Amino acid sequence: MKLKVDLEDVLEALELRTRESNYFYYKKTGEVFMIMDDELRAGEEDPDLDKFPEWQRENIKAAVDIISTDDYIRLPDDYEIDDYSIMEDFCYSIEDEELREELLYAIRGNGAFRMFKDKIYQYDIEDQWYDYKGQKYKDIAIEWCEENNIEYQEN
Known part of the structure; x- marks a missing residue:
């Protein structure tokens, strides 16, 4: 089965x-x-x-x-899902070089997640971020299913 x-x-x-x-x-x-x-x-x-x-x-x-x-x-846990890397990858995906550099600067050091969140709202790109993050999580979920030989259904 x-x-x-x-x-x-x-x-x-x-x-x-x-x-x-x-x-x-x-x-x-x-x-x-x-x-x-x-x-x-x-x-x-x-x-x-x-x-x-x-x-x-x-x-x-x-x-x-x-x-x-x-x-x-x-299921994958905090140690297996690197939210910081997902956030950093998103920054690198931004085509506008100035905005990309500002986001990358914001995620360096303490308070990286808070600074990042402030910046995505400041530049009105939160929808773009949440779509990106959602797709990354979906990729992780599908990979987990495949690794564990679990058939998945999407609604």
Whole structure:
């Protein structure tokens, strides 16, 4: 049986990821879901579910399953997706040399993401940026699907 996933679910996970969140694809259902670091840590131990709030118990059960089976595939995380490089590549894609250089200067040093965001709004190119970033994330999602032999569907 070929695995399947809705590409929008993968894209949403890539866009919403944080350093403390982990997204997994469940092979049996084709669903993508999130588990926080502390829930994964709890799943590594023999968790007493009564010690956790009701809303967290299902994720901890899933964490135990993730650790003890091969029914899950981790989606790319912050360490595998280099948002800075995507931002830098966007800067290099700008044809206007003066604007390109200003954007490249803005992303050097501390506060690079904030400075970049300020500049794209200042020059009214935020739509161009979000389209570019969206396409890069889509490329990453498709590559992940292909590497894991998962068929994807687009809506």
